[in-house]
Amino acid sequence: MADQDSAAVAEVINPATGAKGKHYPLNSLDEALKAAERAHAAQRDWRRTSFADRAAVIGKAAELLRARADDYAGLMTEEMGKTVTDGRAEIEKCAAHCDWFAEHAERYLADQPIDVDGAGDVFVTFNPLGVVLAVMPWNFPFWQVIRFAAPALMAGNGAVLKHASNVPGCALAIEQVLRDAGLPDGVFRTLLLPSKDVAKLIESPHIAAVSLTGSVAAGKSVAAAAGGVLKKCVLELGGSDAYLILDDADAGAAAKISARARMVNGGQSCIAGKRFIVLDSVKQQFEEALVDAMRGFAIGDPTEAATKLGPMQSVAARDEVHEQVEASIAKGAKLLLGGEVPDKAGAWYPATVLTDVDAGQPAHDEEIFGPVAAIISAKDEADAIRIANDSEFGLGSGVLTGDIDRGCLIARDELDAGMSFVNENVRSDPRMPFGGVKHSGYGRECADYGIREFVNVKTVLVKPLQVSDGSRVE
Known part of the structure; x- marks a missing residue:
């Protein structure tokens, strides 16, 4: 409201x-x-x-x-x-x-x-x-x-x-x-x-x-x-947090972290992961694993303890997210999961995965404040870093990799964000400073x-x- x-x-x-x-x-x-x-x-x-x-x-x-x-x-x-x-x-x-x-x-x-x-x-x-x-x-x-x-x-x-x-x-x-x-x-x-x-x-x-x-x-x-x-x-x-999925990352483990990052508060979080930038060599494996992980967030009654995904905060907010999804598809994104408004009263929207997301699409350029994960392809590590930093936002960021030293170097020196986590989803904590840069x-x-x-x-x-x-x- x-x-x-x-x-x-x-x-x-x-x-x-x-x-x-x-x-x-x-x-x-x-x-x-x-x-x-x-x-x-x-x-x-x-x-x-x-x-x-x-x-x-x-x-x-x-x-x-x-x-x-x-x-x-x-x-x-x-x-x-x-x-x-x-x-x-x-x-x-x-x-x-x-x-x-x-x-x-x-x-x-x-x-x-x-x-x-x-x-x-x-x-x-x-x-x-x-x-x-x-x-x-x-x-x-x-x-x-x-x-x-x-x-x-x-x-x-x-x-x-x-x-x-x-x-x-x-x-x-x-x-x-x-x-x-x-x-x-x-x-x-x-x-x-x-x-x-x-x-x-x-x-x-x-x-x-x-x-x-x-x-x-x-x-x-x-x-x-x-x-x-x-x-x-x-x-x-706001934030449009980027997570880099490198070529040495286990696709299944990376997808579980990514889904958890994306679905914080039903996707309605500034520090939720929103852009998942994956190297071409592991893209297909990551797509399949992320879809499987996101399916685990099924819509349900928010008063039930087992429910993983409740409604969005308003119908107007839900409609805005759906418009961004549809506009992204119209401009070339591919829908892998979700993306349909349920035929029921309330502000419901399913866990959704888009791939082939590129510049010029809302899923790439804007913050989507809802349960929508955007998969973006990168040629190599340098290209992934470039894509991650090519955003007006700079709140959180993540690196998913099997090489901790490689991930630490990227997180510490390369990503334009107030927080960079390696092999974990970004969160706030009273013991750690929290905030961002840019917009x-x-x-x-x-x-x-x-x-x-x-x-x-x-x-x-x-x-x-x-x-x-x-x-x-x-």
Whole structure:
């Protein structure tokens, strides 16, 4: 469901059935600005709390997430169609993320001494920036928010959340978790705000910075608004992740990794593998193996634990993906699996494999945000690297090979992406920096790099004062 900028409510549409669900009143711009002001006031006290006090709150949030995992997984299924099994896994990942930053934030943000000969005592300290506005997407409605919020709050920042309009229940549940965990009133606030009001909220003097995960268009809009008032932003945008299948790779093993990479969240993920660039000498074997692996993701009821593929998030999104598939076929791509819209209510689309994908086809040039794998031929290793890098995106990438040293060299030195994994599908992890280059955005989340995005990296120099008679004031 698109943001309902002209409506007074956000109404949930169940993607599996098309049935209308709960509706929630939207916040006005005036309410949003007042919430930012209250968050600013609350953050002035929160920033002075100890790491131990903050860790107690974020650690409690992890406990509550685990205790409520079934409820929250069901909520995600109702609002954006995630399978209940994936939903439970998402909540556990959120809880583990909270645990990690509760334990490690103090170390990540400890003062760092600098040896400057003759200058006195010099060190770098990390102070919170203030209130960060988080503009977040629907596809991982808990994880995307917690991924940002746990480190931001542990750093002493406040946060205001503008979530996607089709997951209002998830957005409000996150605020409730943090409140129940003991976070002081106002430090974190969820706003059900129309997208048209985001730029005005960014201009608020009570907003210090912005974090956005979303489309390239949304990223450009937020970056322009933030830049206009000289506020920092971190952007995690789209991706068309390329996986190189080299001539020394086992086709069956490579296909299993590729299918798993492609079908993350039913294919609705920025870091899902989308382009599988295979050397000509192993193309036929890989095609057969990938089709077999993708058949394992059968459409089913998302409330059933065994289901591997639920509905897409909306009928409109499903139709856009199908149009991209049909346009690619019309321009020369060959359909190996799927590619037909099921005759049933809801936003359903099957696991689909295209081969002979080439430049000029949507499956080659665009991000397909759904369960569609595109196989692209390459003459040799150099050609595969060229094809992989010939994209506006640069989020994740992979190399599938029997030679670990060869794969490491390509991943480290050759691929234009924020993350490159060898013989594994790309994923986010609180222990590793996460983010992209080019139109996939800038800045990092997770690990020490991520928690330092929304702090003032301050240099402090301390030197005894010398008085006029040459003595020192201690």
